[in-house]
Amino acid sequence: MAFDFREAKRAMRQTVHDTLGVAATYQDSTLTAPVDVTVRWHTRAVWQGEMGAAGYAEVATAQDILLFDREALATAGVYLRRGGTVVFPDGQYFELDIRKPLDGPVTAAWVVNQSTQLPVFG
Numbered sequence: 001m002a003f004d005f006r007e008a009k010r011a012m013r014q015t016v017h018d019t020l021g022v023a024a025t026y027q028d029s030t031l032t033a034p035v036d037v038t039v040r041w042h043t044r045a046v047w048q049g050e051m052g053a054a055g056y057a058e059v060a061t062a063q064d065i066l067l068f069d070r071e072a073l074a075t076a077g078v079y080l081r082r083g084g085t086v087v088f089p090d091g092q093y094f095e096l097d098i099r100k101p102l103d104g105p106v107t108a109a110w111v112v113n114q115s116t117q118l119p120v121f122g
Contacts, residue, residue: 050074066096070106
């Protein structure tokens with residue numbers, strides 16, 4: 001039997017998510033109560049400005065990304081929406097902004113903004 005790279009990638013990503021994921025809650029205007037989710041928080045550098053003669057960008061900023069388990073979301077009946085809020089147990093919360101294109105099995109990634117004020121959903 002040939003090696004199934006797709007299944008190996010799925011199994012590895014699932015293991016990473018299960019091992020490194022953090023419990024949080026998700027809430028948006030369509031939900032009556034927060035929903036428990038498991039997420040991974042990543043930060044990546046974003047280089048902005050012109051690559052001038054010096055060969056480097058003028059400004060580096062951080063971009064926060066949250067990764068969710070797509071199957072777990074589907075099982076819970078949760079559809080992530082722009083403007084939805086993820087709250088971590090330590091009180092940090094993020095607002096979903098841009099859904100990134102899928103890059104393989106298991107996870108859905110969103111670019112998020114760290115919120116300074118927790119929105120009230122009614």
